[in-house]
Amino acid sequence: MRLFKCQACGQTVYFENTRCVRCGSRLGYLSEIGLMSALEPDVNPDLLAALDETGLRDAVALPLDVEEVWLPYLRPGKRYRFCANVSLVGCNWLVPFQDAEPHCAACRHNRHVSDPGQDDNLAGWRQLERAKRRLFYSLLRLRLPMPTRAENPEGLAFDFLADPPDPKLPRVITGHANGLITIALREADDVEREKMRKSLGEPYRTLLGHFRHESGHYFWDPLVCDSGQLEACRALFGDERVNYGRSLKAYYIHGAPDDWRGRFVSAYATMHPWEDFAETWAHYLHLLDMLETAGAHGVEVHPRDRGGTIGAVVNFDPYQTKDFDPVIGNWLPLSLAMNSLNRSMGQPDLYPFVLSGAVIRKLRFIHDLVQEHRAGAEGRRRLA
Known part of the structure; x- marks a missing residue:
């Protein structure tokens, strides 16, 4: 940022x-x-x-x-x-x-928040809004289409919901359906979220990560389906017509395949092509925001080793560059340096993921989708 x-x-x-x-x-x-x-x-x-x-x-x-x-x-x-x-x-x-x-521009997309008169709900809502504003910062910088429900019946909307007081009733599930993103308010509880992270074997679980992931499901339609990119997307992410319910059940029974790290950004991305796209989308936004922040602070990476490895100098706007090469070329040495600094403090890796060649190709595809849409939006704005 x-x-x-x-x-x-x-x-x-x-x-x-x-x-x-x-x-x-x-x-x-x-x-x-x-x-x-x-x-x-x-x-x-x-x-x-x-x-x-x-x-x-x-x-x-x-x-x-x-x-x-x-x-x-x-x-x-x-x-x-x-x-x-x-x-x-x-x-x-x-x-x-x-x-x-x-x-x-961010809050007008809210549809429902569970009883903000309750202190716990209000505190959780505040945390969710902080993360959501960061999401919207990136989406607005990319000039992505975000109609509200007042403008489009399936426009982008958010529900922030508390679990029912009766423990026998089903808990709220974070997810996306037809433009509506639901986030469980319990995710704003750091202790509860860490318990879920450990129980699901995830290396990373944050509110901002949820928002970025679920927004990826929303942008599948305008950027992939509505832009004539469905077949190209299937070639990279797989055929989304595979039954989602059966894929979900199989994932939670059998887990990810042993070789997933060579083809997917996370284990959960193996579950279904839609989840692969949403996970990759979230990481694309991670990269852009982190690179812009590094550039704004003048952070550079120049490893002092005998091999003369490449470094990172973010002297470009990652949100506007048409070329993906400087994005990924600077991200790899920067993320390695950040992880090494965290380890020096006895902390887990800041970015606990490995970007294989297959994942980089998926990230590049998403970058091209976004930049093509951005260029079209700016051209329409100039003509208006």
Whole structure:
């Protein structure tokens, strides 16, 4: 992810920040340009003058009805308000003041959240939203199609659901169906999620990983089926017409084949072509976000060994490059360095996966799908 700065004082700020730690300016995320902006409240100028004269402007917390309209430094003359979820879950994304939709570009995709009046549900929802905003950061950077349910009956939507109080009833299953992504609120409990990770023998299980994986199921239709790429996709991932229910049952009975590491990014990817695509999609988003973050921080890898192995210098935008070679070429040495640093602290590998040649070909296919769609979207935007 990019680094941002407070336009009021130049301090480095981050995606989750709501105020600048140096000057105290309120911060908000402008999703249409992908940048954090310092904000000024749009208030009565006579009130501001009075506060300045008394020296109280920095010491007084202006009431909500005064501060509800904001002027971003990066959008001179334009008025914004915060997403309607700012108080509930701390959403720091902005909405144009005249927009009839009260929620931001990410929160407007929510369909149902189990009783946020319960503390545990609200805490879990907050954690899920933090991860979801990171997902939407990437999806918006890639200019992917994301109609809401109001725009399309099978548009992208989210349910965040708690398990029923009766332990005899089935628990909520995280998954995707016809554009609706369901995430079990229990996944926001770190202890519960770690128990599930161990019981399923997974090397990695995070909220962001769930969002990225399930979004891969959603984008199968617009990027593969609707773009005439189904046969090419089948050649790499397999025939998705194989019965999903039987494949799921077989996977949980027999597990992954012994040679899965040479052909799949994870054991779960072996279950069905749809899961292989979704798993590979999630890792594609992992690569882009990590590479952009490394580049923003000036992280470079230059191994000091006798073999003169290649290093990593991320001096390009991984979200926009048409060529996949610099993405994978920089990712491999970077991930090796990150894993080595984690081991030096006695921690598990940060990226506990091996990308075989077959997996890299699948990642390249997804990259080409995304970049072709992105180019088409930008061309349509220029013609509009």
